[in-house]
Amino acid sequence: MPVTAKTIYLASPLGxxxxxxxxxxxxxxxxxxxxxxxxxxxxxxxxxxxxDQPGWAYAVSQQCLQDVREADGLFAIVNGTPPDEGVMVELGVAFALAKPVFLFRDDFRRCTDSDHYPLNLMVYAGLPQQAWESYVHDSIDSIGAPDKALAQWALG
Structure with a gap:
């Protein structure tokens, strides 16, 4: 029986x-x-x-929410100070559903009151306490790095 590829929801403001x-x-x-x-x-x-259709925004929000529910995991681009609000909502939903979450941040600015994390501590709430850095990517090249949690999850 062939293995079905895992799905990952790409939460991003880039579109x-x-x-x-x-x-x-x-x-x-x-x-x-x-x-x-x-x-x-x-x-x-x-x-x-x-x-131009009335209700388009609600329909899009509901589709995105459904996609987060149905995806196997979530990859969130969290650049900005603060990061995009929609991405943060999608991230929160994924955390609440106990989905595997992986972050991307190549923005050098800090947006936090913590010395431990570069963003608000709640952005990291769904990551493991130890080795949380393995779930965070700081370059596109690092997305495929075999020592990162994302590659291990995808290939595991």
């Missing part, structure tokens, strides 16, 4: 800008797919939404 959607977002998708993951990228999954 709001045409340049980011065309130039940056595909690099993350490709890096995750290189691990054998099926990537659920919400801007692509909701590309057919008619923004």
């Amino acid at each position: 709001f800008s045409v340049e980011s959607r065309q130039l940056l977002l595909p690099r993350y998708v490709e890096a995750l797919e290189a691990l054998g993951l099926r990537v659920w990228e919400p801007f692509a999954r909701n590309a057919g939404v008619n923004l």
Whole structure:
């Protein structure tokens, strides 16, 4: 029986800008797919939404929420000070559902009151206390690193 690829929800604010959607977002998708993951990228999954239709925003929010529920894990781009609000909601839902969560932050700015974490401590609440750094990526190249939790989860 063939093994079904794990799905990962890509929580990111990169789809709001045409340049980011065309130039940056595909690099993350490709890096995750290189691990054998099926990537659920919400801007692509909701590309057919008619923004002139009443209720479109609610429909998109519900689809994203359903995708987070159904995905096997979540990869969240948490750049910014603070990170994107929608990404933070998706991250919180994934934590509440005990989904495996992996973070990406290559933003050098700190946004925290903790000496331990670069962002609000709640962003790390769903990661293990020990070796939480293994769940955080600081470059696209690190996404496939075999010593990181994401690669171990994807290939395990």
